[in-house]
Amino acid sequence: MAISPGSDAAFSSQKSTLSESPRSKRFPLTEEEIFYMNCRAAYLTVFKSSLENIISKDQLYLALQHAGRNPSQKTINKYWTPQTAKLNFDDFCIILRKEKPTSKAELLKSFKQLDVNDDGSILHTDLYKLLTKRGEKMTREEVNAIVNLADVNADGKFDYIKFCKLYLTTNEQCLKTALEKLEVDSKLKRQHFGSHIEASPEREPSPVPKPSPRIMRRSDEDTFTNKGDTRSSFLATTRKFKTSVSFTVTMGANSNRNSKLTEPNSVKEWQCVQSKGCFFLEEDGEIVSHQYRMQIAQRCMVYLTIKPLNLSQAEGKPSPWLSVDTALYILKENESQANLQLMCFTELQNREVFGWTGELAPGMYWLIPSTTGCRLRKEGRAVAEEAQLVYRDEAGELLLTQEFRSTLSDIFEVIDLDGNGLLSLEEYNFFELRTSGEKCDEDAWAVCRENFDTKKNELTRRGFMDLNLMEANDREGDPRDLWVTLHAMGYNKALELTEACPFVIDVYADKCKPRIKAVHMEACSGQLEKAICKSVLSKGDAKVMDGYEDIIVHTYTCDTWITSVIENKSDNKAIIHISNELSRNCVNNRGLNIFAVEVAPKSAMVCQHVMPLNGQQEWMSHSWSWCPPAWPCSCSSPGTAFPPSPTLAVVRQAAKIGATAWSWILSILGRGLLAQCTIAQ
Template identity: 85%
Template sequence: MAVSPGSDAAFTSQKSTLSENPRTKKFPLTEEEIFYMNCRAAYLTIFKSSLENIISKDQLCLALQYAGRNPSQKTINKYWTPQTAKLNFDDFCIILKKEKPTSKAELLKSFKQLDVNDDGCILHTDLYKFLTKRGEKMTREEVNAIINLADVNADGKFDYIKFCKLYMTTNEQCLKTTLEKLEVDSKLRRQQFGSHVERPPERDPSPVTKQSPRIIRKNDQETFSNKGDTRSPLLSTSRKFKTSVSFTITMSANSNRNSKLTEPNVKDWQYIQSKGCFFLEEDGEIISHQYRMQIAQKSMIYLTIKPLNLSQVEGKLSPWSSVDTALYILKESESQSNLQLVCFTEQRNREVFGWTGELGPGIYWLIPSTTGCRLKKERKPITEEAQLVYRDETGELFLTEEFRSTLLDIFEVIDLDGNGLLSLEEYNFFELRTSGEKCDEDAWAICKENFDTRKNELTRQGFMDLNLMEANEQEGDPRDLWVTLHSMGYNKALELTEACPFVIDVYAEKCKPRIKAVHMEGCSGQLEKAICKSVLNKGDTKVMGGYENIIIHTYNCDTWITSVIENKSDNKVIIHINNELSKNCINNRGLNVFAVEVAPKSTMVCQHVMPLNEHQEWLYCCVYSLI
């Protein structure tokens, strides 16, 4: 009887929440529409898109719990048989229609049978006997989870009335939060469409209940017992396309390893360097440092970006060195809001991307970019958590060698100018990333009084001592230290898996360039515009047949392929993208089939694609269809 994290226990009770939507004010949602909206909200709590399939019993159980169900093992086995390979979103909706949510009255009735004193409480001993020996038996660990809920247990008794109230309130609040996130999150609304986009199938005026629109089934048992060859719902007869256009590009093995980047003779050129990092956010967005560069006079410039190797072993590359990097150069004209794309680092020599050319005097913005194909959320479980601190025989607290080594790497990443010291500005990038707050001048003065500094900047030893002080303040509790580590991209094994540090090198023939990190932002805004502009300038173009205002642009830079959708019309469009015929490819969305919504009079980056294995031939074959 585990507490499930989300519920549609009373779909109709959600009308007040949904009525805030402008459309529902004019056209109130039907019960059927509310049902499908709740289904989609629960599904997208687990998956990136309603086009993804459920591929395990555990996923099915979790999805049902987020939808307010409390499935027994018997229920799970009914829908996930030994022959089941996958279930899709439409199957999930059918299951939810069959498995009604538990009501508060039903819960109270079940518990009341054990209430021998009729006082709203059950002895823990009786609860153990009932839940572990009758019906769908629970394990002792599962029963302990209920008994350990502080709000509903006291003096060896379980207050089932409070539990039922907590259970229903938690479910309703979780669903409300999920629905609100779905409503306001523009990324979900723009990207994550499934076979039910915003509403259920077209309303049938007849009183006969319609089946799920994916396929017409002989019977429900066939739906759930023969999934080995189930086709994608986007290829079903219910999906109607107005027109389609396709791109096919064959790339040879190692073609992206060919050296096209030629370094000029920079022996007498002026040189400056800056470091930075790509960070992967919880929602999958990638953010990074951004820079302003000043060129005093017209000069030839040689500019490169590459992953920063932090490996302590000579000759061994860091694991994130395979992450692609690029740098977009934009010139500031009159104001920061008016930036014009000049160029980007499209030439490559192994992990180094660069550009050579002439720049006139002025202010330039350097915006780093990575496709996100190889910098993604980690999914592998960590079996053993690294130890961060320990106490010696006297009880004094110390940092472990493994943690100290990690802190030294972090220091290298946040020491943006590479001088071996942390300025207040550099330290504040670190603080904003890990705590969300800046260190002011007064706090910095105190920091300098208590920790080792040089030239008013924090040394490596000072940075170590600062972290040790934090551990001592928490009396050895490492939780705050782990918050810092997770924010910097480290997992519980102290592996850097969700960040990619990089280094930018700038050479100028006739003047000393100046470069400064100014802020940290996501891959949207100016970067999105710059990528779209570069693809429109250099990519291949195809117009949707019969729809000349909808244009697909595809750019191949040998290392990756980027597609941009341009919508010149006055109406939004939904484009279905199918990569299922591609071979040896990965994309930044993590899905072979998905759909995107493109606003009127706009362009958007549709996807980036890279080879899964660079040493093998890869085939990009993508079909874009107008829904």
């Protein structure tokens, strides 16, 4: 990303605007809430609602600029490829998480690289050369528009200090205008994706009467209202919508509704194969993991299990990620890899182990691991002290600390997929792709074998340690590259594994030895999304929305989690809103109490996963879904529930600058000036 406003200015604008809200005076917003508020504010300067899609590069440019980002053409092309038809609000939020804003100090520093006289300005002749010859080139007419602007030009010089101040002020005013619009119009906020701050004004849920199973009757709603519950206003609001449907599931502590997972009696005599893998949490909250192909030579009984891998060396102190849920979906190849048929998934449970037993025909199968994302989440707490990775002994020799060596040993255990105590080239390349994005070719691997300890042409644990020590020596003890590796593998600054969950898969067969191989490390989407939808549609409880017979909400309940899928059988897209406000002791994978999803025509999508916050206590999941009024759905007529948002002209007026200045700012920033300054260095 190139130039963007100083985070301090943007942040102060948010605080000053939101501080006027009665809710924020009582309950200060979290950083996450401010982030989503900022996302919506930026989005609504370009679109009427955050349910609309970005359908062009120009729209993406403009929305990102209003969010305090300055995308270069290279950045835009990264997110808008030739295959991209549209991006939704969720995609926009993901992009903003990845593309961090630049501070005011960094912005000024980039200009100072071109300030030969160190007087806060750049000669017009130098500016012409920079903007027309380097980076993403501007036309001479565009540069003329810049140098002719009186506010930031004088005596043949471009005053970049004034320019930075003008840009930061403009961005702050734009953000403030949009935030004020959101604050004034509560109905508008109710419609937006992630509009969780529109929920109950109380932070902690108040005790509520237990609703009747499945459907909440009108009398139940009246009970809430009459008792003065803080959610009464929300329930009253939902009555105004054309249709709604609710699911209520109450689970006891360590509930065992489904059958327990039990091993087949003779499983110890069956042939077994094992493979390890790992779920990794990306910066944008997406989860990636290994995926596998399995070959079964003949029809036989199969017993599959998946569970978190315990790496703890201390007896009685299990690894903290053992509470992360795991599942395995088994799909059969039919003629091609693109044509996969869902066979089963590991729905039976025994403590942290999930498994399945049944008969499989000979053929090739895909094993796709899954976790809901309810407990594998971004870490909120800050680490007080950074762990030391390397040190020098009395002779000045660089060595790895014992704590770092222990961490590397655990990483070795995770990437040693077949568990033979050695790293093959294929196993090592999964590690390389994860940490550097590049593969090690045969020639580089040969050099590695020559310089580091190997056995049977595979890297030993000692060789892996020495490889990391060599990297530290190459940087003369600077640990920054080592930290890049550790963060990619899910470790924080205290060397705690907080954003990854290693797992182990065991496959037993009674008549032949299965063959299993890791083939990909991909996002937990695509085929997995289809598999989850198919499993929930076939096994879950279904409810049709009153008046919308083509919109069906399916809910599947197991001992550990609840999954909801929305099916849209109509020829039109459907906008469905979901509330979890009445749930108790629950956490969902979206991290929001109120949100909306868009379901494409003739399709189904995973709405949410819900798990208990504390599995030792009773938990109740109450999910309420509805369609907004006058919004295109399977049966509704076209229309909009939103008043017009501030237009660009209003934003210009609020910023108190002329249209020419605003167009110029967008023009120069849209060319990625910061990137150009870096090239010119």
